[in-house]
Amino acid sequence: MTQVVKVQGLQKMFGRFQALRDVTFTVDAGEVVGFIGPNGAGKSTTIRILLGIIKRDGGNATIFGRDVWKESLEIHKRISYVPGDVSLWGNLTGGEIIDLFMKLHGSVNKQKRDFLISRFELDPKKKAKAYSKGNRQKVGLIAALSVDSDLYIFDEPTSGLDPLMEQVFQEEVEKIKESGKSILLSSHILSEVERLADKVVIIRQGEIVETGTLDELRxxxxxxxxxxxxxxxxxxxxxxxxxxxxxxxxxxxxxxxxxxxxxxxxxxxxxxxxxxxxxxxxxxxxxxxxxxx
Missing domain, CATH: 3.30.70.250 (Malonyl-CoA ACP transacylase, ACP-binding)
Incomplete structure (x- = not known):
């Protein structure tokens, strides 16, 4: 099976603090990988390295066979990303921001966008500065799910959403999964990971402590x-x-x-x-x- 994401021996230091120690895992084509651990375990640091936002200090990390630091611009054309706290331009409406994100990605599917706006019950005409935390997350999710990507990276994507909207998110991710796309899902909601993930990667204090399917880990x-x-x-x-x-x-x-x-x-x-x-x-x-x- 093709490895979409390959992380091997990843290391990262912040001053004298070692945030990541020999982190190794893969995400295969069509696979949903649940990436779990408490705050400070190294999940977001790993994801930021994969996105080319920060540079690793050791090891290797590739997406689509490309180096995540040297070829991040090419990689970004084929991925969708939602962080745990979406920051928006306050004077733009939610609809304008979604359209901007979609244009930056290079693909616009207005029908899918409108469907997701309805499903997530978002008012797209409101200015972003008037949005709650949950509505800001909805903007990020709608923008990410409205475009056709080969890899979706979610870092605590349902943070701030109510249980009904969490359910909507899970149903939309299952559709992506059925279409054969790859997903890296970092989440504190273990029931969410249990429902969606084919494989689980557990990180503790910057180290991978378990990797495998739920059946293998049980x-x-x-x-x-x-x-x-x-x-x-x-x-x-x-x-x-x-x-x-x-x-x-x-x-x-x-x-x-x-x-x-x-x-x-x-x-x-x-x-x-x-x-x-x-x-x-x-x-x-x-x-x-x-x-x-």
Whole structure:
């Protein structure tokens, strides 16, 4: 599969502070990559390097096979970008700014623009200085989604949006995904990343600590199990892979190592299973695994 974004051994220093340490990941053609981590982890620094806004101190970074610093102008012709805090020209209307962004990109699809303005419930005739934080984000999103790009980079794109507009954004991103475009999505909303991403990259203190699909990463943490049996369910507390066992009226809850789920179920059948529920770990569980304590 073609690698649209390739980051290898990326490093960045701000004075004596090392913001990035050997950051390595890829975004393939048609892939949505969720880039997650708390404030200060290095997400925005990585994205700014990819956009050619700041220069890396080490490693390599390419988009469409082009160096992100030396060939940023050519790269920008094929990408759409939305930051977490969109700054606008106060005396222009939202509609004028959207049209300007689209012309700068080189493609104008008025039908799609009008559709998105309606979907995001934006008043395009208002001056930008009268917009709330959420409406400024809408302007950036509409401008980015209205043009045809090969790569979309979103850095906390739904910051300031209400849950209904977050839903609209997710639905529009799914359309882009279905059309085979690549997306790098940095977000604090883990449910958003879980819904949209094919692959997750978790960054902590400037270093990549996990990379993979959700299915690949789920082996790293335990499933939550609820079990009721005809026999004495407390027997299950002794089974390999069972942790944090709690029994109440012969219904047990416990966490289970995913590699032992089959063995646990086989042992449970010996007691006569009345109820067995196993809930796999969420992205939030995976995320917190790296940030607890």
């Amino acid at each position: 082996h790293l943490t335990r499933s939550a199990v609820t079990l009721a049996t005809e026999g004495d369910v407390t027997e299950m507390a002794k089974v390999s892979g069972v942790h944090d066992f709690i029994d109440k009226d012969n219904q047990a809850t416990f966490s289970a190592d995913n590699q032992h789920i089959n063995h646990i179920l086989m042992e449970a059948t010996k007691l006569g299973v009345k109820k067995f529920e196993a809930i796999p770990p969420t992205l939030e569980d995976l995320f917190m695994r790296h940030y607890e304590g």
